[in-house]
Amino acid sequence: MTPAHEHGPPRGAGRSGPRGITRRLFDLALPVIGLNVLGVLSLAVDTAMCGRLPDAPDALEALGFATQIVFLFMVLMMGLVVGATALVARAHGAGDSSSVDHILRQSTWLTVIVAVAVAVVGNALAAPLVTLLGATERSLPLALDYLRPMLGLTVFSYLAMLYAAILRGVGNTRLPFLVALGSNGLNVLFNYALILGNLGAPSLGVRGAAIGTVAAQGVGVLVLAALLRRGVVSGLRLRLTPTRLDATLARTLTRVGAPAALDMVILNASFASIVGMLGRLDPVAVAAHGIGLRIQALAFVPGLSVAQATGAMVGNALGAADVPQARAIVRSSVILCVAIMSSLALVLVAGAYPIVAIFDVPVGTPLHDLSITWMRLLGYGMPIVGVHIAYVGMLRGAGATGSSLLINVVGTLVQVPLSWLLGFPLALGPWGVWLAFPASFVVKAAMGFALYRRGRWARAGSKV
Secondary structure, three states: OOOHHHOOOOOOOOOOOHHHHHHHHHHHHHHHHHHHHHHHHHHHHHHHHHOOOOOHHHHHHHHHHHHHHHHHHHHHHHHHHHHHHHHHHHHHHOOOHHHHHHHHHHHHHHHHHHHHHHHHHHHHHHHHHHHHHOOOOOHHHHHHHHHHHHHHOOHHHHHHHHHHHHHHHOOOOHHHHHHHHHHHHHHHHHHHHHHHOOOOOOOOHHHHHHHHHHHHHHHHHHHHHHHHHHOOEOOEOOOOOOOOOOHHHHHHHHHHHHHHHHHHHHHHHHHHHHHHHHHHHOHHHHHHHHHHHHHHHHHOHHHHHHHHHHHHHHHHHHHOOOHHHHHHHHHHHHHHHHHHHHHHHHHHHHOHHHHHHOOOOOOOOHHHHHHHHHHHHHHHHHHHHHHHHHHHHHHHHHOOHHHHHHHHHHHHHHHHHHHHHHHOOOOOHHHHHHHHHHHHHHHHHHHHHHHHHHOHHHHHHOOO
16 A cells, blocks of 8 residues: 555645745645545435335335434534544654554544444434434334434444545545445445345345444455554554553643534525525425435535645645644645636536436426526636635645634624525515525635634644
């Protein structure tokens, strides 16, 4: 296996020019893009195969509710992942391999603890939560069939997230991508067998989708853990022997990760507010918004992946006490994110009609017209989104997650009232509700730029 430093910014390489930084940033981000796309496709496989079941409408409704619950409980793990990545990137940049190994070992056991808590609490609350979301008598048992295995064995998906993030922190994004590629292949095979009853397996429906997904994740995690235990990644070795939890490290991880977790909660709340307003205006707009969210999930992947790579490189630079290098990385990240998101914006705006046609929406219907409107508004806002997510990568890499949270809070406080104002008092309808979404990113990007210029994020990095 190729050493980690050959995939990321070598320690001591802080004087490379802008082109060299951009190239390294792109090389680091490319496997992350692939990894994130695989994550989206994994859910798509479950959905597509369950759509072929005899009770497909109820099964798909159940998957929709169950997926929301899985994402809800994932918030805690996202905070731990962000904190571990920031600490590992800084220790790696400083050349402190013993600290990297310590963080890896401690965060592994913390992840197991979080996963056990989610398994217990999640399964206890699954039924009332799914009911609260609006599940029917037909979809409720199907949603629980999917949730029980997914929440009970969530340790596999959580460890996969953790190890991918830590490997990103030491500059190796290729290994988790290759393992995820194999895991996704197994996911397709297992789901094909267990959902539909092929290859001599029983037809388990949505329960089979969960079992197949968990089994594939388990294989992937075992492979990653085995490779990390063997030390195939330079400067990184996993030790799984039980150890006393480091309370100081746990507090640091919480301090860095908690704002990132709360960030996710606020972001999801802002999305929910849009759906709530659209539902009061026109239920068809909710369906159009759902189509747009599927496109948005894919369209945002490249930019968000660059932001994740930015966080790793910024952490490495700050760990090496090279603030000018960190600033150069941020500048390159902004340029690269804007370039990528602007290219995707052209695709969304110019290709809105053929993209919507993929969903078999009849031309000339209100659903078609609203879907086109949302798609184009989304496209117009993509360049400024690119600026924002580059600065989010900077802040998370520096461990200044409190600043990232502040940006999101202010942006949400702008977006929600503005959506209401444009949609209702000014009577602009769904178009007005949607317009506030890209408009809020103007505020977020401006705040990110101000924080970059102020420079406290670089000093915050030294305190993580």
